[in-house]
Amino acid sequence: MKVWISFDMEGVAGIVDWEQCTPGSGEPYNLGRALLQDEVNAAIDGAIAGGATEIVLNDSHSTMSNLDPRRIAGGAQYISGRLKPLHMMQGLDDSFDAIFFVAYHGAISGRPSALSHSYNPELFSAARINGEYVGESGINALVAQHYGVPIALVTGDAITHDDTRPFAAGAVNVVTKESITRFSAKNLHPTTSCRLIREGAERALKKVAGGDMPTPGIELPARLDLEMQTSDMAELATWAKGTTRTGDRTVRVESGSDNLLAIFESFMAINYLARAAGGR
Numbered sequence: 389m390k391v392w393i394s395f396d397m398e399g400v401a402g403i404v405d406w407e408q409c410t411p412g413s414g415e416p417y418n419l420g421r422a423l424l425q426d427e428v429n430a431a432i433d434g435a436i437a438g439g440a441t442e443i444v445l446n447d448s449h450s451t452m453s454n455l456d457p458r459r460i461a462g463g464a465q466y467i468s469g470r471l472k473p474l475h476m477m478q479g480l481d482d483s484f485d486a487i488f489f490v491a492y493h494g495a496i497s498g499r500p501s502a503l504s505h506s507y508n509p510e511l512f513s514a515a516r517i518n519g520e521y522v523g524e525s526g527i528n529a530l531v532a533q534h535y536g537v538p539i540a541l542v543t544g545d546a547i548t549h550d551d552t553r554p555f556a557a558g559a560v561n562v563v564t565k566e567s568i569t570r571f572s573a574k575n576l577h578p579t580t581s582c583r584l585i586r587e588g589a590e591r592a593l594k595k596v597a598g599g600d601m602p603t604p605g606i607e608l609p610a611r612l613d614l615e616m617q618t619s620d621m622a623e624l625a626t627w628a629k630g631t632t633r634t635g636d637r638t639v640r641v642e643s644g645s646d647n648l649l650a651i652f653e654s655f656m657a658i659n660y661l662a663r664a665a666g667g668r
Contacts, residue, residue, distance in 0.1 A: 390484045391435045391440045391443045391444070391593070392484045394446045394480075394488070394489055395448055395490040395491050397450070397454060397491050398544075400420065401564040401565050401580075404573050405571065408420035409450065409503070421455075421456075424454060426582050428445065428455065429461035430581075431541065432445075432461040432462040432589075433462065433586050434591075434592075435488070437586070438589060438590040438591070438592065438597075440462075440593060443462060444466075445467060446472075446478050447468045451470055452470055453468045473653075474531065474656070480531055481535055486601070487532055487537050488589065490541070492524065493505070493524070493544055495522060496513065498523065502572070502573045506527070507659055508663075510617060511621060512617070518610055525555065526555055528652075529556070529604040530648040530651055530652040532555070533603055533604040538603050539556035540560065540592040540595065541588055542561050542562070543585050543588070545563065545573060555606065558600055559592065606648065608648075609644075610651060611651075612642075613634065613639070614655070614658065615637060616639065618637065618665060622635075624662050625661065628641070628654040629650070629654050629657070630642050630654050641655060
């Protein structure tokens with residue numbers, strides 16, 4: 389059984405401040421990085437116990453080189469580095485049996501979730517798929533459905549699970565913390581969090597093996613609506629294929645077909661193009 393894992397960082401138990409997940413911030417980041425490595429390794433260990441024969445990790449946070457490769461458990465392969473065409477979803481294809489979203493966080497447009505954002509808080513103030521607000525998990529579900537792979541495990545705060553539930557109805561959820569505000573949370577002890585992730589990953593793969601894990605189920609044809617921080621960014625966004633202006637600061641991305649991957653690819657183009665307008 390092949391398992392593909394996209395891991396972020398803000399959803400780790402104990403992480404509540406940007407310095408803890410910002411490369412170059414010194415000791416706070418070193419601690420955050422160690423906490424992340426332990427949670428990712430817990431997911432790998434659980435996947436192996438659940439029957440995984442091949443595991444691929446895709447580093448999906450910041451510079452996307454947050455792990456010590458020497459400490460990765462289970463001989464998992466590691467996709468790292470910036471400027472990946474599919475960003476948080478790099479490496480996924482239809483040969484995989486299950487997707488894990490580890491250390492994910494809530495959407496910037498929703499209820500308080502520790503360090504919440506939707507890809508880039510300086511660009512996007514909200515995103516909607518078919519009219520419903522989504523976070524990174526929902527945007528990434530476009531790629532999961534394109535390849536027909538179910539999201540089997542989700543770890544992060546409770547808001548993350550609420551955001552992801554519409555696209556991962558059968559997923560095993562591990563709540564690592566309860567957010568109080570965007571910069572505070574009641575965290576599980578790291579040992580407890582890792583134990584629950586390990587158990588959850590094993591349980592998730594057993595559900596997959598039993599055929600009890602649906603794919604995201606996004607209604608087709610799909611549309612992705614984005615609220616940009618400025619009108620300049622909205623105008624630049626229209627340079628991406630399939631994107632039209634719907635308001636002063638809003639755009640809509642459609643593929644003109646059932647190609648969800650094309651929508652995601654246009655979103656990634658917008659993510660890079662809009663930075664040219666400046667984020668402050």
